[in-house]
Amino acid sequence: MSAAPGGLIEERFGALAVRMQLTARGDGLDMAPVSATWHGIPLPKSVLPRIKAEERVDEGGRHRFDVEIAVPLAGRLVAYRGYLEV
DSSP: EEEEEGGEEEEEEETEEEEEEEETTEEEEEEEEEEEEEEEEEEOOOGOEEEEEEEETTTTEEEEEEEEEEETEEEEEEEEEEEEEO
């Protein structure tokens, strides 16, 4: 994951690069896909991965992650949840 122009972040999965918008909330962050490329070639919005990604801080001060990634026609590729104690 790295910073991208326009205040976006970019996450790479091999040849796939997805740029996401971060939205700050009182209890954490949400991330939503804005654009993607495959081997540097822009993908149409209709085939963008569907990403639900959020980070929250719970009452115990842990950073909780909930991520689900799916693609049109194929469905869910990966989903994970977890937390990080600081």
